[in-house]
Amino acid sequence: MRSNSTFGVHFILRMNKEKNGNAPVYVRINVNGARIEMSLKKSVKTADWNPSKGFAKSKNTELKILNNYLEEVRRQLSSF
Template identity: 55%
Template sequence: MRSTNTSGIHFVLRMSRGKNGKAAIYVRIVVDKGRSEIALKRLIDIADWNKVKGMAKPKNVELKALNSYLEETRGLLTSHYQEFIIKKQLVTADAVKNKYIGIVEQENTLQSLMEYHNLLMKEVLAYGTLKNYFTTVKYLKEFLLKQFKKSDIYLTELDYQFITQFEYFLRTYEPTDYHKGMANNGVMKHLERFRKMVF
């Protein structure tokens, strides 16, 4: 999720996936300690492969064209990785792979998570306790509208800044009815319920 992630794009051969004495070329995506591979549907003689550089030996036009294809693949994967970083989204090797091959990952939202939690807890928690969760959800909805001008947010967008801003919102909240503003204990209870729903 942050620019401190370590990443790499490497090309490797797989003899077991090749045919007619040739090896299959795979691209390996590495993000932090996770890795994922994609079969590029290209074959090559081992003698024509530079293992150190992870590229074909440019001995002829076909091998030069193969290297151009590999560099183009590297560029696309790198741009997908950078897109996750720029948008401050969670980035994994599988996420970069899925974006490259066209799989759209369904992102969960805060609203859907809260609804799921409260539906699940309906059979477990006493009504009085569950009612407190409904109140926390109400404040979160108001906070989203006021702070972000929208009714929902992706879970990948939740960060420390979101939590501190929500805390500030609760501490400075001015009720429109006869109730008073929240004391420290009330604020901490809402933050605790928010944490239980999300983490």
């Protein structure tokens, strides 16, 4: 029998906690319609964030390192 469960991992900025142009990065996990958000203890300048992709714009090494970290978080969460 086929299961109809859904699972998604998305990265968002919490704009309501923005300070000095930086906003914290949160991971949003959706499982069967239930949603939870957790802070990743990382922040990024809002101008360097691509909200449609849910990743930082890869302008420099620091942002590329952040994107690699986000990919690793997604991989670990998806492996459960």
